Amino acid sequence: MISFFQKVGANSLDNLGSVGRATFMLIGALVSKPTPIKSFPLLMKQIYMVGFLSLIIVVVSGLFIGMVLGLQGYTILVDFGAESSLGPLVALSLLRELGPVVTGLLFAGRAGSALTAEIGLMKATEQLSSLEMMAIDPLKRIIAPRFWAGVISMPLLATIFSAVGIIGGYLVGVKWLGVDDGSFWSIMQAAVDLEDIWNGLIKSIVFALVVTWIALYKGYDSIPTSEGISRATTETVVHSSLAILGFDFVLTAIMFGA
Amino acid sequence: MASTSIVEIENMTFKRGERTIYNNVSFQIPRGKVTAIMGPSGIGKTTLLRLIGGQLRPDSGTICFEGQNIPELARSELYKVRHKMSMLFQSGALFTDMTVFDNVAFPIREHTKLPKEIIRTMVLMKLEAVGLRGAKDLMPSELSGGMARRAALARAIALDPELILYDEPFAGQDPISMGVIVRLIQSLNQALGLTSVVVSHDVQEVMSIADYIYVIANQQVIGQGTPEELRQQESPLVQQFLQGQADGPVPFHYPAAEYSSELLEYARS
Amino acid sequence: MTSKRIEILVGAFVSLGIAAMVMLALQVADAGGAGNGETYILKAKFDNIGGLKVRSPVKVGGVVVGRVSSIELDPSDFSPVVSMEINQAYNQFPETSSLSILTAGLLGEQYLGLQPGFIDEDIEILAAGDMIEDTKSALVLEELIGQFLFSLKEDK
Ligand SMILES: Nc1ncnc2c1ncn2[C@@H]1O[C@H](COP(=O)(O)OP(=O)(O)OP(=O)(O)O)[C@@H](O)[C@H]1O
Ligand SMILES: [Mg+2]
Numbered sequence: 001m002i003s004f005f006q007k008v009g010a011n012s013l014d015n016l017g018s019v020g021r022a023t024f025m026l027i028g029a030l031v032s033k034p035t036p037i038k039s040f041p042l043l044m045k046q047i048y049m050v051g052f053l054s055l056i057i058v059v060v061s062g063l064f065i066g067m068v069l070g071l072q073g074y075t076i077l078v079d080f081g082a083e084s085s086l087g088p089l090v091a092l093s094l095l096r097e098l099g100p101v102v103t104g105l106l107f108a109g110r111a112g113s114a115l116t117a118e119i120g121l122m123k124a125t126e127q128l129s130s131l132e133m134m135a136i137d138p139l140k141r142i143i144a145p146r147f148w149a150g151v152i153s154m155p156l157l158a159t160i161f162s163a164v165g166i167i168g169g170y171l172v173g174v175k176w177l178g179v180d181d182g183s184f185w186s187i188m189q190a191a192v193d194l195e196d197i198w199n200g201l202i203k204s205i206v207f208a209l210v211v212t213w214i215a216l217y218k219g220y221d222s223i224p225t226s227e228g229i230s231r232a233t234t235e236t237v238v239h240s241s242l243a244i245l246g247f248d249f250v251l252t253a254i255m256f257g258a
Numbered sequence: 259m260a261s262t263s264i265v266e267i268e269n270m271t272f273k274r275g276e277r278t279i280y281n282n283v284s285f286q287i288p289r290g291k292v293t294a295i296m297g298p299s300g301i302g303k304t305t306l307l308r309l310i311g312g313q314l315r316p317d318s319g320t321i322c323f324e325g326q327n328i329p330e331l332a333r334s335e336l337y338k339v340r341h342k343m344s345m346l347f348q349s350g351a352l353f354t355d356m357t358v359f360d361n362v363a364f365p366i367r368e369h370t371k372l373p374k375e376i377i378r379t380m381v382l383m384k385l386e387a388v389g390l391r392g393a394k395d396l397m398p399s400e401l402s403g404g405m406a407r408r409a410a411l412a413r414a415i416a417l418d419p420e421l422i423l424y425d426e427p428f429a430g431q432d433p434i435s436m437g438v439i440v441r442l443i444q445s446l447n448q449a450l451g452l453t454s455v456v457v458s459h460d461v462q463e464v465m466s467i468a469d470y471i472y473v474i475a476n477q478q479v480i481g482q483g484t485p486e487e488l489r490q491q492e493s494p495l496v497q498q499f500l501q502g503q504a505d506g507p508v509p510f511h512y513p514a515a516e517y518s519s520e521l522l523e524y525a526r527s
Numbered sequence: 528m529t530s531k532r533i534e535i536l537v538g539a540f541v542s543l544g545i546a547a548m549v550m551l552a553l554q555v556a557d558a559g560g561a562g563n564g565e566t567y568i569l570k571a572k573f574d575n576i577g578g579l580k581v582r583s584p585v586k587v588g589g590v591v592v593g594r595v596s597s598i599e600l601d602p603s604d605f606s607p608v609v610s611m612e613i614n615q616a617y618n619q620f621p622e623t624s625s626l627s628i629l630t631a632g633l634l635g636e637q638y639l640g641l642q643p644g645f646i647d648e649d650i651e652i653l654a655a656g657d658m659i660e661d662t663k664s665a666l667v668l669e670e671l672i673g674q675f676l677f678s679l680k681e682d683k
């Protein structure tokens with residue numbers, strides 16, 4: 001019994017410790033005087049790696065999810081003769097929830113795991129130490145551009161996801177199932193506020209911060225062996241997915257709750 | 259002595275968890291000379307280089323580089339000091355996302371504002387020196403182990419720093435490139451007056467280039483001197499190491515329970 | 528070399544993201560339409576606003592000309608006062624106009640229907656902050672049913 005409490009205590013101390021280390025890592029990476037000339041190309045490259053390379057999976061998933069929403073929404077709404085409300089159904093579920101959340105999950109799987117593995121391997125192959133010995137701070141050189149790239153890319157990806165999803169819903173609802181073109185858009189426009197877009201954007205920025213931070217920290221703190229890196233990669237995906245869903249609830253409660 | 263040595267280590271103790279790696283050791287690395295560090299595998303030679311580079315902190319004692327105590331430096335000062343040193347890592351540690359050329363150019367680009375053509379010339383010269391000019395456009399993954407280490411060597415010497423720490427520069431090299439590297443270290447030392455610290459197991463090569471040798475074992479410096487002096491030393495520890503005998507006062511094994519008793523443990527239980 | 532290519536691809540990516548943002552704002556939320564741009568405020572007092580909400584549309588003949596900007600209770604007589612932001616393009620409504628709370632479909636959203644009144648020489652045009660006097664409150668289903676039953680009784 002006592003050993004159980006000891007374990008719980010030790011575990012929570014461990015967790016607090018890693019939150020502290022992660023915070024130090026982030027502060028070390030981000031607090032500095034900006035050096036735009038040097039960091040701009042690095043940021044470019046990371047936006048390419050983190051953002052552009054995630055584009056295909058985001059566009060394809062967005063299209064399919066929008067199409068499924070169109071189909072499912074139609075079959076439910078048509079029973080009430082309300083299939084003209086398909087537009088707001090598709091748009092609001094994408095903008096408020098599915099866009100940021102699904103993009104966040106995809107981003108964690110596609111970009112987050114890659115970041116963790118890359119940084120873990122850099123650590124294992126002493127590239128980080130070697131930077132340090134060259135008097136270059138790996139936090140500024142390696143962590144910072146990746147962090148900003150994640151924070152910039154993810155909201156863009158979520159926006160693209162929602163836009164493509166709405167097009168997917170339009171294709172299925174209007175072009176295939178025959179919902180009226182005009183009412184699809186006009187009822188959508190009446191129901192959707194700029195605030196919905198804005199809230200979705202805020203969600204995706206929060207998810208981006210969380211996922212990128214977790215991914216970078218897991219890589220930076222990984223045990224530099226094959227096993228350690230593979231575990232860190234798994235942890236990145238699991239922890240960021242849970243964090244996304246948890247934060248989604250909190251944000252939804254704040255934004256749309258009473 | 260003080261002015262002639264670039265690194266001075268005094269009463270330094272370093273522990274990895276419970277295990278003591280260094281117990282109250284003191285020694286100096288003379289400026290402008292080639293100093294070799296020898297010792298059995300796992301004794302802490304790489305650790306020593308990391309201590310000098312400020313990546314690890316000793317539990318007690320001082321490590322002075324040009325009069326500055328490395329473990330007590332603030333981060334920014336430490337980075338300033340590191341401008342004057344460079345390290346060839348045991349694993350090479352090439353940046354895997356750049357070509358050989360960019361790897362060697364990396365420290366130059368980071369720390370100088372030289373024009374492109376001059377950087378190019380410098381890099382090609384360094385690559386030529388290690389025999390890899392033809393491999394400049396290859397990625398690190400396309401190099402053999404020995405080539406990667408030579409590329410890393412070219413990167414370590416790219417800025418001609420005052421102090422170069424070589425962790426096993428000869429490992430994995432054929433006799434020809436071994437000779438090339440030996441001459442390279444010597445010429446950097448003689449022509450530019452750079453200080454070199456070479457960690458190596460290759461007794462012959464070390465004896466041929468080192469001005470001064472430290473032999474480390476049992477958490478201590480067990481022998482030191484010029485190659486000649488070392489050969490003359492009667493210490494059985496040193497002789498065992500130089501001649502490569504498994505049996506002797508230097509334990510070849512990682513600390514462990516007694517062999518026979520461990521083997522017999524199952525038989526008993 | 529490769530950095531040029533990366534710059535172009537990143538540029539394409541960011542442009543795509545911004546294009547998506549613009550599409551969402553214009554096509555999905557219709558931010559360019561009524562609601563944004565120049566507006567002026569009109570007010571109206573009702574007995575009962577039913578399910579009317581802030582941002583409910585104000586329509587003239589089915590065309591959205593503005594939105595409800597706030598709903599408050601007049602503390603003197605406890606009747607709800609609705610403020611509307613009306614698009615500046617439609618600033619020629621006479622003071623004889625009437626306003627009723629209507630429902631889109633049987634169970635749909637409620638909106639304000641503005642019925643422009645006749646224009647005469649001594650009739651003024653509604654200006655910002657004016658009150659529309661002629662209002663019809665929301666139909667409340669329970670009251671309707673009650674009235675219906677009552678009228679049935681009377682008929683007999
Ligand atoms: N990260 C670490 N954590 C814990 N112990 C370590 C770590 N790195 C090294 N050690 C221990 O420190 C000791 C010294 O390691 P070091 O790498 O300095 O040896 P070395 O003398 O360079 O050996 P080799 O000649 O094989 O490279 C080893 O016994 C090792 O067990
Ligand atoms: Mg070593």
